[in-house]
Amino acid sequence: MNEQHRFWQRALRMLSLGVPIEKVSSVSENERHTFQQEVWVRTLLKEQQKKHIDMNMHLEHIPFIIIDTETTGFSPQHGDEIFSIAAAKTRNGQLNDFYFRLIRPEKEIPEHISRLTGIRMEDVQSAPRLKEEMKHFLSFISDGLIIGYHISHDLSFMNHFLWMNYRTKWTGRFLEMQQVMEMIHRPALFPTLDEALCHYKIPCERRHTADGDVQAMVELWKRILEDLKQKQIETLYDLYTALSVMPR
Template identity: 55%
Template sequence: MNERHRFWQRALRLLSLGVPREASSALLGSDHSLQQERWLRSLQRENSHSIDWHDRLPDIPFVIMDMETTGFSPQQGDEILAMAAAKTVNGLVTGTYMTLVKPEKPIPEHISDLTGITAKDVMFAPPLAEALRTFVPFIATGVLVGYHIGHDVSFLRHVLWHHYRQRWSGRFIDMQPIVGLVHHPCPTLDDALACYGIDCPRRHTADGDVEAMVKLWAILLGELHELGIETLHDLYAALSRH
């Protein structure tokens, strides 16, 4: 592992823990002592407990996330083309993120037809390893939410391990079973948006899908409240019985 790779590995670790950029710069000097490593482990434990199971859902920061990819299997070489996310509290957006990603291989024609992303669009986009340095700190501040989010999390876990030997262990929640809990089963995001009358004019774009899911999530929070599901613990318990 060369020195540049070690630097970015440490930087990603700090930023993913929510350490401000200024503090990260100070910590990423030439002296990487055992004391600093212990401090990092301590901060990791503190960060993992920052969201309590009994926190009220309206008080918890949820990060709505979506990726556009060239397929379904990062292990088989499928790549990320776009990443978007929106930080929310009680259904209100407090920050957004969007980036295209330059893939290592040509974009399949059927993926360009679906997403609208062409080779020209990503010509000057950052490569994935670079994009992760800003994307991971953004999404690490809350519980991830998405429709069939397991797809996005599988890519996230794979690329973090591949590029930085870092594991993603943050909490995440799939909207699809929540829709089934409060309304009726909607197998796809298109089904759910149609059920709730939410328009998504830029479907199959990362930021367009996030924008639509933000609206859906705000509605779901209200419906969960009406069912007496008030905390993260209540939500997981209800889903386990459903």
């Protein structure tokens, strides 16, 4: 059992007895700050679970939050990390707020990833660590339904981080934009974001950057919502029903 684990056990025991965190003995200032951050993240995720988006709610009224990350590889279990993260709050296809941060990873950004994204280690030297920034990101995305292209990649990194640091995971609703795109235009397939953008002739000058891709996906989602309306898919229930009958 490592020191950090022993600290959590000790602190949680004392808190369960009603001892305020500021009164917990033998806790350094740094440990207290870390513990308070853990409590904050857990509380935020629990509150998010309580938020309910009615299935009969019209799509134009639902706050959809588009997210994207850039990562050093494809496997968080093998040490790959997020080094860029972006999100856009939208309603009825319109951009309402935008979030973007570079993140300083523990390990070097591989050269082939730097060539793809244009982001090198020197660009992130003064950026925060993911542990410093995650609470801001979670706060930004906590009041909507998150969507993205190949969103399982982004969620796998986010949930790996949350599990390793807080023993919790994101449990909110999410949608895979590729599935919605292919449901609308079946039998056509759109395995990449590039093909989806090309279909609607949407430019993306900063492709393979988190903020550039999110900005392009804001426009893509606006076009998708217009097509859903044309197909009389108007509520979240309609959308889930249409997705459920798609051939696998």
